[in-house]
Amino acid sequence: SQKIEQNSEALNIQEGKTATLTCNYTNYSPAYLQWYRQDPGRGPVFLLLIRENEKEKRKERLKVTFDTTLKQSLFHITASQPADSATYLCALDLSLEAQGGKLIFGQGTELSVKP
Amino acid sequence: DTEVTQTPKHLVMGMTNKKSLKCEQHMGHRAMYWYKQKAKKPPELMFVYSYEKLSINESVPSRFSPECPNSSLLNLHLHALQPEDSALYLCASSQEFGTYEQYFGPGTRLTVT
Numbered sequence: 001s002q003k004i005e006q007n008s009e010a011l012n013i014q015e016g017k018t019a020t021l022t023c024n025y026t027n028y029s030p031a032y033l034q035w036y037r038q039d040p041g042r043g044p045v046f047l048l049l050i051r052e053n054e055k056e057k058r059k060e061r062l063k064v065t066f067d068t069t070l071k072q073s074l075f076h077i078t079a080s081q082p083a084d085s086a087t088y089l090c091a092l093d094l095s096l097e098a099q100g101g102k103l104i105f106g107q108g109t110e111l112s113v114k115p
Numbered sequence: 116d117t118e119v120t121q122t123p124k125h126l127v128m129g130m131t132n133k134k135s136l137k138c139e140q141h142m143g144h145r146a147m148y149w150y151k152q153k154a155k156k157p158p159e160l161m162f163v164y165s166y167e168k169l170s171i172n173e174s175v176p177s178r179f180s181p182e183c184p185n186s187s188l189l190n191l192h193l194h195a196l197q198p199e200d201s202a203l204y205l206c207a208s209s210q211e212f213g214t215y216e217q218y219f220g221p222g223t224r225l226t227v228t
Contacts, residue, residue, distance in 0.1 A: 034216060043119075043205050043219030044158065089157055093213075101146075101213035102171065105157035 002027040006090060006106040013080055014114055021075040021109045023090030030092040033066055033073050034103065038087045047088075048075075080113045087111070119220035121206050127226045130196060136223045138189040138206030146170075146212035147189045149181060150205040152222070158205055164189060165212040196227045 007022035023033070032051045036044035050057045050066040050073070057064050063076040077084050087108040094102045119140045128134050138147065146165050150158035163171035164183040172181075178200075180192040189206055203222040209215040 036219075041203070041222070041224070043207070043222050044217075046216040046218065049216055101211075101215075102160055102163070103217065105159075107157050 002104075004028070004090065004092060004104060004106040006088075006109045008109055009107070010110045010112065012112045012114065015081060017080055019077040019080045019084070019111055019113070021088050021090075021111070023073040023075070023106055025071050025092055028071075028092050028094070028104075030094070032093050033064075034091045034093070035062075035064055035073075035075050036089045036091060036105075038089060038108070040087075044089055077111075080111075082113045082115055085111055085113050119206055119208055119218050121204075121220035121223050123223060124221070125224045125226075127228060128193065128196065129228055130198075132196075133192070133194045135193065136191040136204055136206075136225075138191075138220055139187055140208040140218070141187055142208065142210075142218065143186075144208035144210055144218070145186065146209045146215075147183065148207040148209075148217065149179075149189070149191050150207065150219075152203045152205055162191075163212060170212060193225075196225075198227050201225055201227045 004025045013019050034049045035047045038044040048064045050064050052068050061078045065074045087110045089108045090106045091103040122137045148163050149161040152158045160173050161175045162181045167183045178195050182190040205222045206220040207217040209217045
């Protein structure tokens, strides 16, 4: 069956450290993968998109990798700050499958950065 | 303007009421989406409109009725809802349906009593 799993429901780290979040998937063939941030009671906010032929993408303190062999994406936040505390969602597109450009979201990882 | 707006922010309705949720974007996006999100769960796609035509209906019960009056507006008409329909309803838009990031609105918190 098709599945998207994010490494843990919650991740606690100390300010200044690097947070690493994992997104694994099975029985999907995504053309690209996206990461979103969601704060409580708010809509998700787009962070980064990485395509299947890209290994790595960076934006300021954010870095995402995409390994289609391992069927895994890693999302890193370097020099983390308490303001980075939020739920982070990975999302796969289904454009290479029969379902067009739908996004399927993982269940999210709640990151808490302590001062 | 990279904003998607949704009204109302909160809505409480009885099971016999009829209400509508509204969504608006002025980014020239041609794809618009409705998602439903329960607490501690990811957003689940309900409907996709592409160029003002309904492209995807994820087998949503007919008590939810979407409408796209023009390229900037998206409505979700609600009728005879059940308490289990209580959730955060999110609208999103993207440049086209496909390989593009989605811009989400703040959502409407719906409570069905």
